Amino acid sequence: MIQATTMAAFPPAVHDLLALEGLLSPEERQLRDKVRSYMEANVAPVIADYWERAEFPHPLVPGFAALGLAGGAIKGYGCPGLSILSNAMAVVEIARVDASMSTFLLVHSYLAMLTIGLLGSEEQKQELLPRMAKFELVGCWALTEPSNGSDASALTATATKVPGGWMINGYKRWIGNGTWADVTVVWARNNQDGQVNAFIVRKGNPGLRTAKIENKIALRCVQNADMTFSQCFVPDSARLPEVTSFADTNKVLAISRIMVAWQPVGLSVGVYDMCCRYVTERKQFNTQLGSFQLVQEKLARMGGHIQGMWLACWRLSKLYEEGRMSHEQASLVKAWTSARGREVMALGRELLGGNGILGHFLVAKSFSDLEAIYTYEGTYEVNVLVAGRRITGVSAIRAASPPKGPQAGKKGAKQQQQEAEAERK
Numbered sequence: 001m002i003q004a005t006t007m008a009a010f011p012p013a014v015h016d017l018l019a020l021e022g023l024l025s026p027e028e029r030q031l032r033d034k035v036r037s038y039m040e041a042n043v044a045p046v047i048a049d050y051w052e053r054a055e056f057p058h059p060l061v062p063g064f065a066a067l068g069l070a071g072g073a074i075k076g077y078g079c080p081g082l083s084i085l086s087n088a089m090a091v092v093e094i095a096r097v098d099a100s101m102s103t104f105l106l107v108h109s110y111l112a113m114l115t116i117g118l119l120g121s122e123e124q125k126q127e128l129l130p131r132m133a134k135f136e137l138v139g140c141w142a143l144t145e146p147s148n149g150s151d152a153s154a155l156t157a158t159a160t161k162v163p164g165g166w167m168i169n170g171y172k173r174w175i176g177n178g179t180w181a182d183v184t185v186v187w188a189r190n191n192q193d194g195q196v197n198a199f200i201v202r203k204g205n206p207g208l209r210t211a212k213i214e215n216k217i218a219l220r221c222v223q224n225a226d227m228t229f230s231q232c233f234v235p236d237s238a239r240l241p242e243v244t245s246f247a248d249t250n251k252v253l254a255i256s257r258i259m260v261a262w263q264p265v266g267l268s269v270g271v272y273d274m275c276c277r278y279v280t281e282r283k284q285f286n287t288q289l290g291s292f293q294l295v296q297e298k299l300a301r302m303g304g305h306i307q308g309m310w311l312a313c314w315r316l317s318k319l320y321e322e323g324r325m326s327h328e329q330a331s332l333v334k335a336w337t338s339a340r341g342r343e344v345m346a347l348g349r350e351l352l353g354g355n356g357i358l359g360h361f362l363v364a365k366s367f368s369d370l371e372a373i374y375t376y377e378g379t380y381e382v383n384v385l386v387a388g389r390r391i392t393g394v395s396a397i398r399a400a401s402p403p404k405g406p407q408a409g410k411k412g413a414k415q416q417q418q419e420a421e422a423e424r425k
């Protein structure tokens with residue numbers, strides 16, 4: 001007989017040990033409750049099977065769209081204009097049940113839509129954002145390349161000016177939603193001036209090929225793609241006019257990183273809630289697991305981490321809303337919550353014993369999913385080095401290379417420019 005199955009209703013939310021919801025406005029709480037009900041009722045019962053099959057849950061999109069979250073903080077153009085904290089509460093509730101769905105939303109809304117909203121032309125905004133807000137069009141965001149991950153500013157995809165438009169050539173890797181997105185925001189180097197620009201490429205463009213990245217152990221519902229741009233023509237109107245250099249990626253990443261910092265909070269509260277129910281249902285040595293001291297210590301450690309993670313993210317969000325957040329603060333919090341989240345996942349996985357490695361108990365799914373969040377939007381290492389640079393005033397992001405030969409120390413203009421861009425990132 002299976003005890004303590006998670007196939008029953010999703011467990012109640014019992015993770016708010018410090019009554020942190022008191023820091024939310026009534027509107028933020030209302031949105032949180034709406035998203036929580038939707039996720040528990042519609043996503044939790046079916047998502048483990050999609051995850052197992054590494055499929056995106058397309059039938060869930062209409063219901064998900066009706067939550068009115070896409071476009072996030074963007075005002076106008078059919079977007080909800082939510083506060084950063086309202087957005088964050090939605091991200092937490094989605095990730096509490098499934099991190100793939102929260103990543104799907106973040107890529108679509110906080111990378112693709114936000115880039116168009118912040119850096120696109122009026123025509124691009126008018127045409128794309130209202131339809132993207134309804135998920136009639138789905139977006140993806142293509143920066144990373146096979147040879148340029150953490151060092152994204154060294155990207156080698158090119159954009160060549162041709163009559164009436166641009167020809168894009170190059171490769172992108174890991175692009176979330178990339179196999180089926182209608183709208184790709186792609187970053188490529190303008191080979192007239194060497195600066196990074198951004199372009200919108202539509203699904204069906206004959207110069208774009210995509211291939212799903214198989215065998216992922218994390219975020220298995222997210223369809224990550226390898227993308228090949230081969231003589232991919234886009235008209236002049238597809239260029240995002242406000243992007244003039246790589247530094248513009250930061251305008252987007254500074255905001256999206258806040259949301260990514262909240263994702264481990266969502267995963268952690270879901271695993272904690274799951275474990276709290278499990279330890280009351282599951283019995284060993286004639287008593288419930290929750291009566292053992294070592295089990296209680298694990299729950300207390302998980303609960304403590306969650307309160308700290310939540311508070312750090314809350315403070316980061318408030319600093320952003322006050323216009324005072326630095327990108328080093330976003331990096332610090334993103335790195336820290338993903339590291340603490342990993343500990344919470346590991347403790348939760350231990351508490352479920354053998355069931356802790358089964359996808360259908362959802363804890364193993366979250367345990368795996370956090371690994372991707374630890375790495376994307378800047379790996380843990382690169383984000384702590386960004387914070388470390390602010391703390392010490394010394395950058396350790398680039399390995400110091402010993403001077404060689406008479407030209408040592410004389411860097412070319414292109415190299416100097418690339419290094420300055422990378423340092424800003």
Ligand SMILES: Cc1cc2nc3c(=O)[nH]c(=O)nc-3n(C[C@H](O)[C@H](O)[C@H](O)COP(=O)(O)OP(=O)(O)OC[C@H]3O[C@@H](n4cnc5c(N)ncnc54)[C@H](O)[C@@H]3O)c2cc1C
Nearest residue numbers: 141142143144149150174175176372376377379381382397
């Ligand atoms: C599931 C998933 C979804 C993603 N979605 C997208 C997307 O939608 N769009 C997109 O553009 N990209 C996306 N990415 C790419 C992601 O941003 C990169 O994977 C990330 O930036 C790391 O790059 P990399 O994987 O090439 O690792 P690398 O840069 O090769 O790093 C490998 C290791 O070296 C370490 N390292 C690198 N540089 C330094 C340094 N200076 N000091 C110390 N350590 C260092 C890293 O921390 C890491 O541990 C996604 C990735 C994943 C896994």
